[in-house]
Amino acid sequence: MALENSIFPSPRTRRKRQRYVEKNGRCNVQHGNMRETYRYLTDIFTTLVDLNWRCSLFVFVMAYAVTWLFFGAIWYLIAYCRGDLDHLEDETWTPCVNNVNGFISAFLFSIETETTIGYGHRVITDQCPVGTMLLLLQAILGSMVNAFMVGCMFVKISQPNKRAETLVFSKHAVISPRDDKLCLMFRVGDLRSSHIVGANIRAKLIKSKQTQEGEFIPLDQTDISVGFETGDDRLFLVSPLVISHEIDARSPFWDMSQAQLEKEDFEIVVILEGMVEATGMTCQARSSYLAEELLWGHRFSPMMSLAEGFFDVDYGAFHHTFEVDTPSCSARELSLAAARLDAHLYWSISSRLDEEPTLANQAAKQPDSGSANSKGGEPTFIVGEMTDIQEQSGLGELNGSVATDQSESEA
Template sequence: MALENSVLSSRPESLSLPVSEKGEGPVGEAEPATPTGVFDVSEELGRVVTTDTAAPPQPTPRSFQSKLAAREAQAATPQPRKKAQGAGSEKGKFGWGRSRRKRQRYVEKNGRCNVQHGNMRETYRYLTDIFTTLVDLNWRCSLFVFVMAYAVTWLFFGAIWYLIAYCRGDLDHLEDETWTPCVNNVNGFISAFLFSIETETTIGYGHRVITDQCPVGTMLLLLQAILGSMVNAFMVGCMFVKISQPNKRAETLVFSRNAVISLRDERLCLMFRVGDLRSSHIVGANMRAKLIKSKQTQEGEFIPLDQTDISVGFETGDDRLFLVSPLVISHEIDSRSPFWDMSQAQLEKDDFEIVVILEGMVEATGMTCQARSSYLAEEVLWGHRFSPMMSLAEGFFDVDYGAFHHTFEVDTPSCSARELSLAAARLEAHLYWSISSRLDEEKWDGPNLTEHLEKQPGSGSANGKGGVGTTFTVGETSESQDQSGQGEQNGSVATDQSESEA
């Protein structure tokens, strides 16, 4: 203890302790004036202790085997891991922990609805609408059904033609020229199968021909021709509708990668961009938006995927688009908006999904088309604006789709739209009352007030009576003020000069 007091008494008043950048190694050394010890600041004990300096140990030579054994032992020993920020989390602008975990989308970016129906008991309903069921199948299943529809009918009728020839004995009289078969040149199943294909497809090579000595074959020929036409119409119609599906037209309708929130005409607006890559336009295009967010009602009911409408100009007609060039769709965040109380800090920790839907009629085919996309909470950029992408060229407007997804930062308040509206209302009220007060002060201040009072017919100096003088109106109520006391004038009191000068 005496040694510690002696060292502390000889320590200078200002002692600088160098600190390493990574926080590892010795804390620092004392100044050269005290070579007997090193001051070590202990964060846990909060006091200064002294340790004697010692000469650094000299490295002892080791063999290769010992170095290898030490390295293996060090690798086998578990090293304490530093607590670092994980790759799956990030810090927002306001310090909120924002998880980068992939949220399960309700609608994918390409418009596919991420919903699967399970435990369905009434699957027979698919067969009642077999045409739509075949159209909704993927291409692999559709091609398989297409091939099997023709192959099965050919094989079925081929087997019947072979059975007729076998029952009539045509196969036993192949070399008999006096025998009249049902179908000429049908000598086996393969020839009967080929005749079935020729009949259904109306090829008619002329080698295998039905004769008039077989009424059963005539009836079968009529039945196969009718059923073959129905199969052709059904399958060709399915393939045509599947090829010309409107959702393929939606592949050329693109949405911006991110949505932005910024000021537009001094109001916070949620905006995203939509464009059409084709020169053929979408007729009667209209835009809709939905907010997908779980909520709990006041009665305690939990709604996992509640859908709230987001107005994009339905009242004003701005939702009906003339989609010739890329457009920025804007949603004004007002008191009816679900984002009325959302600030930038709340956006960083909120969890929701915005589904946008573009509908219209394809100009080339006249079929209705629908394109969909979605934006998660982390895909909404606060304080950004879309870059311009249209320029005027020689005789036309040039659209640069390379800047379709580009945004840039702009000055945007981080408060919610409600707070911004309240602040604007307070500022407007403050300016109104301050201007009114200044006008009243200039009107009633100094000699102007005395001259005005002297000119009043009811003033004491004019008629010698100290009765009623100037009449003041507050709101809609009129009161007579005594002239003996002038009272306090303010911005809310207006002078009623209904009694004009005599």
């Protein structure tokens, strides 16, 4: 029996969902069968910046080494063609470049020319017009290569990707009431003292979808409102904040109950963007929550306390949650139950107001023979009852007619 269960798993066992975005923000998407690779060469600067560090360092070294070798070979070829190598011991011979006696010396002169080191031992002479033109060409191309490669390395070093490592998200998201409304919440925080300027938060629901026409969309993206209409998505991220999504009629979780949540297969991707205060570059941090990482009926533990002259944030409680009383039904069912309760209270009050004027009308339509007992307590009771009704429902005319009949009977 145990062997059969191991071979044929239970249908209740849910397959673990493949993440679209990892917890550290890395996207699990690989592009294949791309035939228009020439587009990478049209944007060679971005291509070099996007390379990993191993490839970037290799390209950086090869760019300088190839240009040095290329121009060193040309300097050697000029010396060889002019016969400078044959007149090394002839002091009356004026070479193109002094002290170039082989390929190694020509290569060193190329390095000195491109890097503008200038040791002064190998110097170009004025008897070589070709060498003068080559010197100008190497100086110009060397400056371009230097600017291009140094620019690539500077941009790669100053990329704000590592800044996103200090922007943290809670391990779990929670669903619990907030201000009598069911909300989905998660926590974000910044570990650095330098702030993220203009920080804003977004959230996406990644879930398979089938349209009414039968089209299947494997990774459909749906916006989850985290305060875009009210401006709550723009954060002042000085201390950790709890981001709340109100589950209303426009929310994709409107019909989702606790039991249904355990059967769902979706992913919530959260994106925090802002500008790094130190460099002014845009930074983006990402994380995601699977359906099993949503805790129903939980709330985040407080982590801020007031110390002497400042607010103390305890990041040890950043991921901590605790249970709270939360109905297990969906937000739609809660809304319908609240609407039924309001309707019941409304109709019960209205029916009570309708019954009291009916009794008063019956008493007002009694025959005049009852006026002989006007000195008794019954007419006075009717007037008092109608006075109470006037205060509640504003039936002034009915009260006036009853009072007039009473005064005539007393006369």
